Amino acid sequence: MTTSTYLFGDTPPDTRSDNAMMLDALAGMLDPFSRRQLRRIGIRPDARCLVVAVGASCIAATLAEMAAHGEVTATDIDLAPCRRHPRVRLVRHNIVTDPLPDDGFDLIHIRLLLAHLPADQRSAVLARLVDTLTPGGLLIVEEFEPTWRTSVLSAPNLDHADRLFATYHQAFGTALTTSGNDPAWGRRAHHAMRGLGLHVETTGHTGTWTGGQAGCLLPYATAGVIRDRLATAGMTVDDIDAFRDLLLHPDLVVKGNLVLSHVGRAPTSS
Template sequence: MSTTYIFQDAETDNDVMLRALAGMYDPFSEQRLRGAGISPDARCLVIAVGGSSIAGTIAGLAPRGEVIATDVDLRACQRDPRVDLREHNVVTDPLPGTFDLIHVRLLLGHLPQRLDILRKLVDALNPHGILAVEEFEPTWRTSVLAAPDPDEADRLFGAYHDAFQVALQDAGNRSKWSRRVHGALLDLGMTECDTVGHTGTWAGGSHGCLLPWGTAGAIRQKLIDAGMSAADIDAFRHLLLLPELRVKSNLALSTIARRPR
């Protein structure tokens, strides 16, 4: 079993995947952070920002504050004059100071060091600081709502889901992590813990379908190694671009908690 971030060697389709994630989840993350009550002068850190616009959104919510956004790979990152974008590895590098808000989406589940990193993030919060951790919950997989051949579409989504879960586990991902974040934050002494789920309806070719399209391209060989045939991967990617396709996306869980005063 390797224990590295599963997409790190995949350049092809990675940008599509990161843009799709941003399109699917930036509005949800924004809604969650608006509800959390970020003070206008907050010092904020976005870990593993990828192609997301959430750092710019946070800069709008904290106009007198400061926003640092980080990632190990800055190629897909959006540039925003209000955001200090830095190359940073959250596993090996110290965090750049203390913060009133830290946001991390869709990273910790991939990293075997997730609990140590969670502790590192909590320790870097100022009193009453907010930590937002957002992850996929793989129990509710993507559901086919409409397709030219719904049974065949179900079969292809099932084959993809099963192979992707194997590939994720081989890479050190822990599938139950999204459900464990809440309890782990309570164990670390955090208060006001709140977890909310998000899913949505997506048509073929839209963000919710381009995410599995890009992912299946980026980790094609890993899916084959995990038992999905090359023909099914091709048929699956073809299906994901059909305008007649409608899916209910898999569930994402957003957990927000505060450090005590």
């Protein structure tokens, strides 16, 4: 099996504040959409739920509220950023190398992780998650479709902003692919889930953000965490600094990356 070179693994000590900001920004951007998806889909009050790579999100807590008489397990490699909830069991866990903490789940949620895994690991993890669903159980896979190149809606200097975002898009894309990330996975997850026997529906969502808000703090923090990788991929230090400064500017307006939420339902028992 291919060894994962997860782009955001082994965060250097001097970037830990940016890493925490990145996780908080992701939650700020995506939690409202993910929560709406969960409430639209609905689950039984006694459902058994698993949240993989929970990060700083409120997904596990939301499921604990919805499944008031059920069980919610949330996992991550690092539990430090995770929100505590009295009805959520937090488990330190590597989805690639560790056995699942349980089986027979009615709902599994995994967001912004599978695209970062090499193809063989991604396929193996997805198959394991499908196998542990109960009849009629739900697997929710949420991923970005990267569109930084065309993000800018308004800026102090549109041409300058477009150039910086295009440069970031190119360098970030290179850093991702050299780490085993598949930029097309956000779309291809639907096909992969269908191939494992699930009935799948997909919903897309984006938002609009001004400088300093969550949708701008995400690339700001990300560029801080992977500054060296961006430079290796061809983004100059001056451009990295100018890009990060722009992301805090109150006159910047961007549209966020499209997030695709794939909801797969396992067949019911005959």
